Amino acid sequence: MSRALNDAPHVSEAVRRKVKEAAAALDYHPNLAAQSLIARRSYLIGLTYERPSPSYVVELQNGALGRLENERYRLVVLPFNHVASRPEELGKLLLRAGLDGVLLAPPACDQPVLLDMIERQRLPYARITPHSDLDRGLVVAMDEVAAGHTVAAHILSLGHRRVGIILGDPSHAASRGRLEGYRQAFQDGAVTIDDSLVGTGDFTYDVGYRVALELLDRPVRPTAILAQNDDMAVAAIAAARDLGLSVPQDLSVAGFDNSEVSRTAWPPLTTVHQPVREMAWDAANRLIAMLDGDTDSDAPRRRDHLHELLVRASTAPPASTG
Template structure:
């Protein structure tokens, strides 16, 4: 090859310009203690003037850290996954840490395999989204190997690790209470994956709202949709074609709720005149559906940001974890045009 290859700026170059030692440059750029504010500012100005970009691989070797944060989840709705990733990425946007996305199927039946995957990935820490956040065997493995973790919306062992939570039962209660207050009594329920604790928690909230209203839940109107649009559509068609067709449907996420609207239209039903539909998550699809979907706002992106922020603080030694380290986020019922009083 002919020509020359331009040399990358190093901390030696920055040290020469700033008039300090390379070690001081390293400490200043990494915000280490025992560096004066004036020196730190001088070093950072020199780095900017020289268009310096740190070599992450070299940093990892020197610090014996990967600066990789893992995010593992199962296969819920695409909208949920995007919200998770966006929330975590927005916290990691300063470039010091990078996000490694590790989807894993059938977590509940294979927690040990997931644990081995995480431990082999060379991570500094990991964000556990449902259902991984509720697997005691997985948590045991991570703790034995001292791999820091933060749990997003777990429902059990809430005194373990860093926890970012939302009351799924209270949220389920709120949306069921909304339909009952409108006057619906024959309400279909489309459950999510039964291996996800969120599905159980939301159903508990539904049952509590029904009991408070003195209304019995018809078990024939409860079907399992697996949190996916495709399965939600199939079970919604079965539900709506039955002799005891419900006047309203509670779907445990927005993808299945939108699938129920599509199934209703194919059967010649109008939403909300013939059928009210409510979802859960306040994902993008809930806002672009027609009619716009009544749903529960679960602040997924904010919870992922919070989990990443707390995990990074622990990794950087800025906080000393003292269990329980739990932070709760509030849900919000968003009433839109997909729900109305039942027809006379």
């Protein structure tokens, strides 16, 4: 009887205890499929991401799982590459997965086609650090522009004026946001960005290395490099070392993400901490609140988390300011 296990009323204590004992003795576990069928819930939450750095993925997962712990919900991981070129495929995958809700990390969270699909099917979703259509769905955001501004301002305040930039994957809106932040900081400092010192990477070490080599091969070498994530920043350090330059004496390098490599690299990277874990927790939290019908309509649909600049040993004033 479901009433006994469910602690429902209209059941005597004696019967309840007996039923529970029997259930324990038989290692009885209620059939989740039947419960799902009647509750019209699968108790599954999806998490989609696209081949970013391992530490980012793990932070995302741990954040979401931290909230799901002690809940009935389980987390299904659904990595998917090249969303930008085939958003409908991901949509189908998500809709077929029988989820109660889905957490969308970049760049999936910025695909209008995808959002249209899952909205049509009324699949609840939360977006983690989206960069477009910020009024759609539940949004957990970090101000990428402000973060970009902070790290660029740090470099400028050290006295650097010839600054190289390694952009991330252009399909990630984060790349544009961070660049916009750089621009504003440069404007504030009355410095102009030298477009010839802006290279495009894709967030990977290998491409970052190549782009860094090109930047350092210029007749007037930059004295600092702003990389849009840590992997590319570490690559820039390696490239500098291979050219006989030492960091931070000959070249300052700043990264982005506060990933594991930023701490284990030498010198440790100056970087920007993104509270990925906290944001994933928050996204899961808000999604669950929606699913469980806690209609706190006073809760804002968007929530901003703060970034943090971590100044470590990879940045210093330029050797000779002249």
